[in-house]
Amino acid sequence: MKKHNFYAGPSIMSQFTIEETAKAVHNFADMGLSILEISHRSKQFQAVMDETVALFKELLEIPEGYSVLFLGGGASLQFAMVPMNMLSKKAAYLDTGVWASKAIKEAKLFGDVDIVASSKDKNYTYIPKDFVVPADVDYFHYTSNNTIYGTELRKDPEVGARLIADMSSDIFSRPVDISKYDLIYGGAQKNLAPSGVTFVIVKDDALGHVDRPIPTMLDYRTHVKKGSMFNTPPVLPIFSALQTLKYYKQLGGIREIEKMDIAKAETLYNAIDGSKMFVATVPNHEDRSIMNVCFVMKPEYKELEKEFIDFATEKGMVGIKGHRDVGGFRASLYNALPMESVNALVAAMKEFEAKH
Ligand code: PMP
Numbered sequence: 001m002k003k004h005n006f007y008a009g010p011s012i013m014s015q016f017t018i019e020e021t022a023k024a025v026h027n028f029a030d031m032g033l034s035i036l037e038i039s040h041r042s043k044q045f046q047a048v049m050d051e052t053v054a055l056f057k058e059l060l061e062i063p064e065g066y067s068v069l070f071l072g073g074g075a076s077l078q079f080a081m082v083p084m085n086m087l088s089k090k091a092a093y094l095d096t097g098v099w100a101s102k103a104i105k106e107a108k109l110f111g112d113v114d115i116v117a118s119s120k121d122k123n124y125t126y127i128p129k130d131f132v133v134p135a136d137v138d139y140f141h142y143t144s145n146n147t148i149y150g151t152e153l154r155k156d157p158e159v160g161a162r163l164i165a166d167m168s169s170d171i172f173s174r175p176v177d178i179s180k181y182d183l184i185y186g187g188a189q190k191n192l193a194p195s196g197v198t199f200v201i202v203k204d205d206a207l208g209h210v211d212r213p214i215p216t217m218l219d220y221r222t223h224v225k226k227g228s229m230f231n232t233p234p235v236l237p238i239f240s241a242l243q244t245l246k247y248y249k250q251l252g253g254i255r256e257i258e259k260m261d262i263a264k265a266e267t268l269y270n271a272i273d274g275s276k277m278f279v280a281t282v283p284n285h286e287d288r289s290i291m292n293v294c295f296v297m298k299p300e301y302k303e304l305e306k307e308f309i310d311f312a313t314e315k316g317m318v319g320i321k322g323h324r325d326v327g328g329f330r331a332s333l334y335n336a337l338p339m340e341s342v343n344a345l346v347a348a349m350k351e352f353e354a355k356h
Contacts, residue, residue: 001316003316003317003318004315004316004317004318004337004341004344004345005318005319005337005341006317006318006319006320006330006331006332006333006337006341006345007318007319007332008147008148008169008190008292008319008323008330008332009147009168009169009187009189009190009195009332009334010189010190010194010195011189011190011319011332011334011336012334012336012337013193013194013240013244013336014243014244014247014335014336015336016243016244016246016247016250017193017240017243017244017247017336020240020243020246021194021236021239021240021243024239025236028044028239029044029047031044035235035236035239036235036236038235040229040232040233040235041229045235046229048238048239048242049070049227049228049229049233049238051242052070052238052241052242052245053068053070053227053228055242055245055246055249056068056199056241056245058249059172059245059248059249059253059254060171060172060175060176060178060201060254061175061178062178062201063178063179065203065204065205066178066201066202066203066204067201067202067204067224068199068200068201069199069200069201069202069220069223069224069228070197070198070199070200070228070233070234070238070241071197071198071200071223071228071233072196072197072198072233072234073198074187074195074198075099075166075168075185075186075187075198076102076187077198078103078166078185078198078200079102079103079105079106079107079166080106080109080218081218081220082103082106082107082139082141082164082183082185083106083107083109083110083111084110084210084212084214084218085207085210085214085218085219085220086138086139086162086164086182086183086206086207086209086210087107087110087111087138087139087210088111088138088209088210088211089111089112089136089138090111090112090113090114090134090136090137090138091107091111091112091113091114091137091138091139091140091141092113092114092115092116092133092134092137092139092140092141092159092161093107093113093114093115093116093140093141093142094115094116094117094118094128094131094140094141094142094143095115095117095118095119095120096118096119096124096127096128096142096143096146096149096151096153097119097124097143097146097147097148097149097151098124098148098325099143099146099147099148099166099168100141100142100143100146100166103141103143103166107141110212111138114134114137116128116131116132116133116134116140117130117131119151123149123325123326124146124148124149124151125149125151125281125282125283125287126151126282126283126284126287127151127152127153127284127286127287133159133160133161134161135160135161137161138161138162139161139162139163139164139182139183140157140159140161140162140163140164141164141165141166142157142164142165142166143165143166143168144165144166144167144170145167145168145169145170145173145289145291145292146289146292147168147169147190147291147292147332148292148323148325148326148330149281149282149292149294149323149325149326150280150281150282150288150289150292150293150294150326150330151282151287151288151289152170152287152288152289152290152291154170154174154290156176156177156180156181162182162206163180163181163182164181164182164183164184165181165183165184165185166185166186167184167185167186168185168186168187168190169186169190169191169291169292170190170191170289170290170291171184171186171190171191171192171199172191172192172248172254172257172335173191173254173257173258173261173290173291173335174254174258174261175254175255175258178201181201181203182202182203182206183200183201183202183203183206184200184201185198185199185200185201186198186199188237188241190291190332190334191244191291191334191335191336192241192244192245193237193238193240193241193244194236194237194240195237196234196236196237197233197234197237197238197241199241200220200223202220202224204224207220207221207224208221216230217230217231244336248335257335260335260339261290261291261333261335262290263339264290264333264337264339264342265288265289265290265291265293265333267339267342267343267346268293268331268333268342268345268346269285269288269293271346271349271350272293272295272349275349275350275353276298276353277297277298277301277304277349277352277353277356278295278296278297278298278329278349278353279295279296279297279298280293280294280295281294281295281296281326281328282294290333291332291333291334292330292331292332292333293330293331293332293333294322294326294328294329294330295328295329295330295331296322296326296327296328296329297328301356304352304356305327305328305329308329308349308352309321309329311348311351311352312345312348312352315344315348316344317341317344317345317348319331319332320345331345
């Protein structure tokens, strides 16, 4: 029986994606060859790349004037590529956790960084609200979903600056007004594909405004010009991404997915809030992530945390141990996770509570 998979990433993938990928590993596009052993320049793979870009644009309703790229290096390389390509003098960053801090560290290599607000004082358990972005910055960067702490900014921020976001762990979980952004990036290994590919949505006219020399592979314009085929792209993860996008379209698109994601998150948060034993680590409901639900045991039950992990593991649940920076539990409810798995976790929590 398949496990209930709550891993934070790499994470659960749709069964459709896994099955279609497995088929292509054996025989891709009726070529009599595996997708693992063909040229990325073949017309069959070019068709995959073209369809992936087209469907990605369709589902996210990306307007004219933007390119969608599929690159290597993970979201972590984007922490450096963004400032290298976009930061002339000064950029503003919102510090909402480890990933945001890593992006800040890289940006400092290329110019001044104004950290407009930070939630570090409370171990990143909330989203700072009343920050001001100075008018003279090249851009404002934020992390829309903080995978480790379970906080999320689910509204596109209104700031008077060019907007850049790391959407690694919540892309395709809500409609995004892309026209507000100059660039959005993310590692694919949560809501899109196996690890190995990074998506970048970039406004074409946002590029080419910095004076520094940029190495060819790190220059977005190289990849825009060559349709992500300047060098050998991550062929298999891109193929898998296409299967996930097809599956999302079948489900009815992002608005339908968002409804399912909200229903799953509400089910789990309600169970946590209504329990005598568990407590959510993010108190403000508005700041709670619908992708990563973080919770701990109340102080009087603290010594039972390990026992609960073992209890849930016995019932076929994997990946609920919290990140070491937060402790307790984290249940990641990515798009491919069925409601049935959330119900199983809630039932396990109730049963455990009744036992104690
Ligand atoms: N940003 C966020 C929000 C993440 O969750 C992660 C990975 N979990 C990263 C960046 C880093 O991604 P990668 O491992 O693809 O470099």
